Amino acid sequence: MNRAFTLRRARFVMLCLLPGVAFVAVFTYYPMIRGAVIAFQRYNLFDVTATPFAGLENFRAVLAEERFWTALRNTGTWVALSLFFQFFLGFGLALLLRRHFPGRALYQAWVFFPWAMSGFLIGLLWRWMFNGQFGVVNDLLLKAGLIDERIGFLATPGWAMTSVIVANIWYGVTFFAIMITAALQSVPGELYEAAAVDGASRTRRFWHVTLPHIRPTLALIVLLRVIWILNFPDLIYSMTGGGPAGGTDIITTFLIQQVIGGDYGRAGAVGLLVLGLLLSFSVFYLNATRFERAR
Amino acid sequence: MRRVAALAATAAKAVVLAAWLLVTLFPLYWIVVTSLKPKPEIFSVPLRYWPASPTLEHYAELFSFADFGTYLLNSLVVSLVAAAVVTVVGALGGYTLARFAFPGRGALVLAFLVTQMIPLFIALGPLYLLMSDLGLLNRLAGLMVVYVAMLVPFATIIMRGFYERVPVALEEAAQVDGASRLVAMVRVVIPVMLPGIAATFVFAFVQCWNELFLAITFIDSEDSKTVPVAMNSFITQYDIDWGSMAAATVVSVVPTLVLFAVIRRFIVEGLTAGAVKG
Known part of the structure; x- marks a missing residue:
C-alpha cells in the first residue's frame, strides 16, 4: 500500500517535470554542449562537409584579433x-x-x-x-x-x-x-x-x-x-x-x-570565453562580498 | 523656521522627481511626435517639438508598403502559443518543486537557474544547426519551441514561489474529500494562484513579443517574420526611414505597455521575490 503510493507519487513527479526538463535539455543544454565541442573544431556554416578537430586554433585566432581586445576593453x-x-x-x-x-x-x-x-x-x-x-x-x-x-x-x-x-x-x-x-x-x-x-x-x-x-x-x-x-x-x-x-x-x-x-568554430570559442568571464567574475565577486560579510 | 526648511525639502524632492519623470517620458513622446510628422518635417531644421501638420501617413505605409499586418499576426500567434505552453509547463513543474522533496531537486533548480545567467544566444550557432536538422527554420512553430525552452526555467521557479505561499492544508482538505492530487491542484490551488499565473503568462508573452536575436537567426522568409525581424530589416547601413520606423516602434510597444501596466504590481513582486529576503 505504502509502496504503491510512493510509486504513484514518483510517477506523478516525473510526469509533471518531464515537459519542462525536456524543453530545456534539448533546446538549451544540448546546443550549449555542442557549441563547446564546436569551439574545438574547424566549423564554417558555408562549408560543413569537413569539420576536423582543430585543437585551440579558434581560440588562437580570436585572441589574435585586435577587435576582440577592443570589445573586451569596451565591455x-x-x-x-x-x-x-x-x-x-x-x-x-x-x-x-x-x-x-x-x-x-x-x-x-x-x-x-x-x-x-x-x-x-x-x-x-x-x-x-x-x-x-x-x-x-x-x-x-x-x-x-x-x-x-x-x-x-x-x-x-x-x-x-x-x-x-x-x-x-x-x-x-x-x-x-x-x-x-x-x-x-x-x-x-x-x-x-x-x-x-x-x-x-x-x-x-x-x-x-x-x-x-x-x-x-x-x-x-x-x-x-x-x-x-x-x-x-x-x-x-x-x-x-x-x-x-x-x-x-x-x-x-x-x-x-x-x-x-x-564561423561557428570561432563563435563557439568566443562563447566559451564569455562563459569563463561570467563564471570567474561571479566566483570572484561572491568571494569578495562573503569576505565583506564575515568581517 | 523648521517648517520652512521642511517645505523647501519637499519642494526640492518634487522638482527632482518631476525632472526624472520628464527624462523617462521624453523619448517616448519624441518617437510619437516623429511618427506623426510628414517626411519633410522630420528631416528639417529647426526641429519642431510639435508636428505642424500631423499625419498618419507613416502608419498607413506600414500596412501598404510593408506587410505589417502579417508581422503583427505572426508575433501575436507565436507569443500567445509560447506563453500559454510556458505557463502550463511552469505550473506543473513549479507545483512539483514546491510540494515534493525528491532526489535531484536541488540540482534541477540549479540547472534551471544557470540558464538564467547564460544567454541563449551564446549557443546561437549550434541552435541554428539543431533547428535546421529538425526542419524548424523559417517556421513559426520553431520559434515557439525555442521560446518555450527559453522561458520555462523562469516560469517554473516563479511558480514554485507562488505555490509555496498557498497553504498545503487547503489541498489536503480537498484530497480528504476524495479528490485526486491533480484535481485538487486544478480546483483548489489554481484559483488561489490566478493572479500569479496571469502575471507569468503576460511576462512570457512580452518576452516573446520583444525577442530579436533568435528570430532573426531562424526566420528570413517574408511570411514568417515577426515584428522585430521586420523592423530589423528596415535598418539599412546608411539610411533609415525614421517616419515608418517611429510608427512601427509605437505600434509594437503599445500592446506591451498596456499589458505591463495591468500586471506591474506582480512584475515588481516577481523581480524582487528572488533577490530580497528580509
Missing part, C-alpha cells in the same frame, strides 16, 4: 559606467520614493515604462535622438548653449560609447529603484524606533541601520545586474551595430557578429 567601460550611474541614480530615486506621498503609485507606474520596451527598440529610439543632423539631443544642447555645433554622436568613437551608455542608464535606473525600494521596505521599523530613542540622527540611522541591513541584498542585485548588462547586446546592436569601426563593440555583440559571419 569593461560599458559595464562599469552603466552600473555606476544606474546604481546611484536608482538609489537616489528609491530614497525619494521611500515615504508615501499622494500619487506615488501612479508615479512608479509611469517611470516603469522603459521596462515594457525591448533593448532593440530602446536602441532605435536613442539612435534617432542622437542623430547627428536631426537628432533632438543636439537640438536641446544647442538651445541650452552647451555646444556650438551639432555633434555626430554615433559616428565618433568616444561619443558613440557615451551615447550607448546614456541610453543604458536611462533604461536601468528604474530597475535599481524598484529593487532598492523593496530592500528598504524589508528593514524592520523597530530598528528605526530603537535608533531614534537612542537619539540617532537621520544620517546616522541611514549609515548604521539601513545600509548594513540591506547590504546583502544590494550585493546580490549588483551581481545580477553586472551579468545582465554584460549579456545585453540588443541595445548596442540596434543603436550603433558595434560601430563606428568597433568603437562600441562589446564581447556579446562581437559574439553575434561571429555567428552572423557563419
Whole structure:
C-alpha cells in the first residue's frame, strides 16, 4: 500500500517535470554542449562537409584579433559606467520614493515604462535622438548653449560609447529603484524606533541601520545586474551595430557578429570565453562580498 | 523656521522627481511626435517639438508598403502559443518543486537557474544547426519551441514561489474529500494562484513579443517574420526611414505597455521575490 503510493507519487513527479526538463535539455543544454565541442573544431556554416578537430586554433585566432581586445576593453567601460550611474541614480530615486506621498503609485507606474520596451527598440529610439543632423539631443544642447555645433554622436568613437551608455542608464535606473525600494521596505521599523530613542540622527540611522541591513541584498542585485548588462547586446546592436569601426563593440555583440559571419568554430570559442568571464567574475565577486560579510 | 526648511525639502524632492519623470517620458513622446510628422518635417531644421501638420501617413505605409499586418499576426500567434505552453509547463513543474522533496531537486533548480545567467544566444550557432536538422527554420512553430525552452526555467521557479505561499492544508482538505492530487491542484490551488499565473503568462508573452536575436537567426522568409525581424530589416547601413520606423516602434510597444501596466504590481513582486529576503 505504502509502496504503491510512493510509486504513484514518483510517477506523478516525473510526469509533471518531464515537459519542462525536456524543453530545456534539448533546446538549451544540448546546443550549449555542442557549441563547446564546436569551439574545438574547424566549423564554417558555408562549408560543413569537413569539420576536423582543430585543437585551440579558434581560440588562437580570436585572441589574435585586435577587435576582440577592443570589445573586451569596451565591455569593461560599458559595464562599469552603466552600473555606476544606474546604481546611484536608482538609489537616489528609491530614497525619494521611500515615504508615501499622494500619487506615488501612479508615479512608479509611469517611470516603469522603459521596462515594457525591448533593448532593440530602446536602441532605435536613442539612435534617432542622437542623430547627428536631426537628432533632438543636439537640438536641446544647442538651445541650452552647451555646444556650438551639432555633434555626430554615433559616428565618433568616444561619443558613440557615451551615447550607448546614456541610453543604458536611462533604461536601468528604474530597475535599481524598484529593487532598492523593496530592500528598504524589508528593514524592520523597530530598528528605526530603537535608533531614534537612542537619539540617532537621520544620517546616522541611514549609515548604521539601513545600509548594513540591506547590504546583502544590494550585493546580490549588483551581481545580477553586472551579468545582465554584460549579456545585453540588443541595445548596442540596434543603436550603433558595434560601430563606428568597433568603437562600441562589446564581447556579446562581437559574439553575434561571429555567428552572423557563419564561423561557428570561432563563435563557439568566443562563447566559451564569455562563459569563463561570467563564471570567474561571479566566483570572484561572491568571494569578495562573503569576505565583506564575515568581517 | 523648521517648517520652512521642511517645505523647501519637499519642494526640492518634487522638482527632482518631476525632472526624472520628464527624462523617462521624453523619448517616448519624441518617437510619437516623429511618427506623426510628414517626411519633410522630420528631416528639417529647426526641429519642431510639435508636428505642424500631423499625419498618419507613416502608419498607413506600414500596412501598404510593408506587410505589417502579417508581422503583427505572426508575433501575436507565436507569443500567445509560447506563453500559454510556458505557463502550463511552469505550473506543473513549479507545483512539483514546491510540494515534493525528491532526489535531484536541488540540482534541477540549479540547472534551471544557470540558464538564467547564460544567454541563449551564446549557443546561437549550434541552435541554428539543431533547428535546421529538425526542419524548424523559417517556421513559426520553431520559434515557439525555442521560446518555450527559453522561458520555462523562469516560469517554473516563479511558480514554485507562488505555490509555496498557498497553504498545503487547503489541498489536503480537498484530497480528504476524495479528490485526486491533480484535481485538487486544478480546483483548489489554481484559483488561489490566478493572479500569479496571469502575471507569468503576460511576462512570457512580452518576452516573446520583444525577442530579436533568435528570430532573426531562424526566420528570413517574408511570411514568417515577426515584428522585430521586420523592423530589423528596415535598418539599412546608411539610411533609415525614421517616419515608418517611429510608427512601427509605437505600434509594437503599445500592446506591451498596456499589458505591463495591468500586471506591474506582480512584475515588481516577481523581480524582487528572488533577490530580497528580509
